[in-house]
Amino acid sequence: MENSNTGTVIIAGGGITGIRSALELANSGFKVYLVEKAPAIGGTFSQLSSAYPDDKPAFCRFAPDINAVYRHPNIKIITNAEISRVKGEAGNFEVKVVKNPLRVNENCTACGDCMRVCPIKPYDTFNEGLILRTAIDIHNSTAYPFLYNIEKETPxxxxxxxxxxxxxxxxxxxxxxxxxxxxxxxxxxxxxxxxxxxxxxxxxxxxxxxxxxxxxxxxxxxxxxxxxxxxxxxxEGKSFLPKPPEKSKHIKVAVVGAGPAGLTVAHDLALKGYDCTIYEAAPVPGGMLWLGIPEYRLPRDIIEVEVDYIKHLGVDIKLNTPINKDFTIDDLFKKGYKAVFLGIGAHKGLKLRVPGEDDYEGFLDCVVFLRRVNLGDKSKPGKKVIVIGGGNSAIDSARTALRLGSDEVYILYRRSRKEMPANPWEVEEAEREGVKIHYLAAPVKILGSNGKVTGMLCTKMRLGKLDASGRRRPIPVEGSEFEVEADCIIPAISQRPDISFLHEGHGLEISRWDSFVIDKNGATNRPGIFAGGDDVTGPATVIEAIAAGHTAADSMDRYLS
Missing domain, CATH: 1.10.1060.10 (Alpha-helical ferredoxin)
Known part of the structure; x- marks a missing residue:
């Protein structure tokens, strides 16, 4: 609904306050739009069976006000509606109101048959979820209009x-x-x-x-x-890819990184008619889907099929084409791209910050290890392998080492099993396959000889109070140090984005975790540049990266429209 006339007022909410405010303003000569998200006005108060000592229904107390609102020539009531956008300034607002269907269908006679046979029974939020209701019902049997309506919950x-x-x-x-x-x-x-x-x-x-x-x-x-x-x-040739959408916008958009966030952005914008190109530094698409997740969990032909579906929409994916200091983000704009999405992921492993981690062969980060394996290097990492960490990357690294022929594989985790962030079913599978997990232990020093890893000095831990992550903080137990032998140590304690590709003077706001700072819509501080996924949140899940891609794509579409 749009109205630029002065003397017009919109009231959001059709409860007691909204009704009486509407009457007061209408009586003063204003044109009033009373917008209520429920199917009927009256608010929660009007639905109470009794609110006063005389035991009369609450609705009876202000039924005259409701009748006056409906009869007033200066008041227009819009039920089952919500205000979705407000633009402008005081005295000259433009308001968009989204109205939902009020009736089940236009032939509704309020017979109640649909309510009696309705199979969907969500929790009744009006009664604090203590009972169930039907998805189709009467919003308020004492209110007006008396209509059956569909008011579904979100599962x-x-x-x-x-x-x-x-x-x-x-x-x-x-x-x-x-x-x-x-x-x-x-x-x-x-x-x-x-x-x-x-x-x-x-x-x-x-x-x-x-x-x-x-x-x-x-x-x-x-x-x-x-x-x-x-x-x-x-x-089998019995199902075919859909017809590619027309590039009706005639606007070029660049996506940096072919991970789940970047693929989602390209997918969404291609469907909206944009000409999308993905620049991927790696020789394969998928980001961490290909480079970080082992093939036994995610077969490569599945990734190829999903990527092919997106390419079929008209998305061009340029592999082995990194954005760096020689070919910068600014160069993309010079090539005619009107917006850029940064979905570079988080491919830089964090340091343990213990002595010896940079001194010996046989010490390699999980990101490097999994990337090497997933790109075709199937060599055994070592006979006795120790993985440090408790997340999915640690579990993936341990199970991969076993598959490559390592004799013994251990996981060292500084908290207990309860605090382990890895998927519980992945932990169970790892133990079933022969991975041994040592809880409440942490590395102190990497040991080596003749330039090669020979083991690790560790300390036992105990759990203290909750920290910022909501888990109990691990505290070293004094005098509990012990040594373990190993010829390969793989830290998997987390990752952060690798922003070394950014050129000097890039102008983007970067957090202390080397992640891009964005607003709620995925926009960075530079106009036309958006970001989302692990390069904003740090290591997260595939589905969260997809969600970030949707948010950014919608924001980019609004920016370009």
Whole structure:
């Protein structure tokens, strides 16, 4: 709704205060728009069965005010609506109001049959979730208008999913045997369904209400199923890629980094009609999907299939083409790109900051180790390998070392199993395969001889009070030092972005963690440059990187429109 006339007032909220304010302003000669997000005005107070000692329904107390609002010629009521945008200045605002359907359909006669047979029963938030209601019901039987309406909740799984896939819808389609339709729903929010079906940490399942009864719905496995089903049909020539969208915008956009965030940005903008090019420094696409995740967890043909789908949309991916001090971000703008997205990830391993870590052969960071293996070097790292850390990278490194033929592989972690950030199922798999995990121990010094690693001096730890991460802080136990032998030590304690590619005078705001500083829309301090994913948050999950890509793509579209 847009109105530039003076003397017009918009009130957000149709409760008691909103109703009486509307009447006062309307009686003073103003044109009033009363916007209420619920299907009926009256607010929460009007729904109470009793609010006064005389035991009369609360609605009766101000029914005359509600009637006066509906009859007043200067008041227009807009229910089931929300204000989505406000622009302008005092005295001259432009307001956009999004209105949702009020009735189930235009033929509704308030018979109540739909309510009696409705299969969806979300928690009743009005009653603090103590009881269930039907998704289709009467918002307030004492209020006006008296209409049945659909007021669905957002399922907890959808709320928890960083990209907010319509999980309920795609699982319903799978149940009906409509597998390709289900995949289409998934791809509306997730351009990498086969990848996420294998490596997603699925927070949706952690939140699933079914888990309170027995076990969560296998949301991630179902996503993988429909993605693999479509892949099988494609290999058999029974399913084909969609028609590439037209590059209707005639605007060039550059994406730096072909990781999940960068791929998502290119995917979204290509669908919007932009001409997208991805510049990738590595010889392979995918970022950490290819370089950091072992092949036993994520087969390379799956990455290729997902990337091919995005390339089919018209996205050009230039491999072995780094942005650096010789070919800078500024050069991209000179080549005609109107916006740039930085999705370089976090590929620089953190130092242990202990003596000896830079002195001996056989000491290599997990990022270097996994990258080397994933690019084809299958040589054994050592006979006895110690991995330091408790995250997924540590687990991946340990399991990879076993697969390459190491005789013994240990993980050294300074906290207990409870505080370990790695996916619990990955830890269980590692132990089942033979990885030995030593908890409450930390390195003190790297030991070596003749230029090669021979072992490590460690100390035992105990847990103190909670730190900023919400976990108990590890504290060294005095006098508990001990030595362990090893011919290969792999630290996997975290990573940060490698910003050495930036040229002098780049002008971007960088945090003390070498990450890009952005606003809530993914925009950096330089106009036209956006960022998202691990180069903003530090090491996170694939699905979080995809979510960041969606946010940045939407922001870039607004910037370029």
């Amino acid at each position: 907890i799984c959808v709320e928890t999913c960083p990209v907010h896939i319509n999980i309920r819808k795609y699982i319903g389609l799978i149940a009906e045997g409509k597998f390709l339709e289900a995949l289409k729903v998934i791809r509306e929010r997730n351009p990498l369904p086969a990848i996420c079906g294998r490596v997603c940490n699925h927070p949706c399942e952690d939140a699933c209400n079914r888990g309170k009864i027995d076990q969560p719905v296998a949301i991630d496995a179902l996503k993988r199923f429909v993605a693999d089903y479509e892949l099988k049909l494609r290999k």
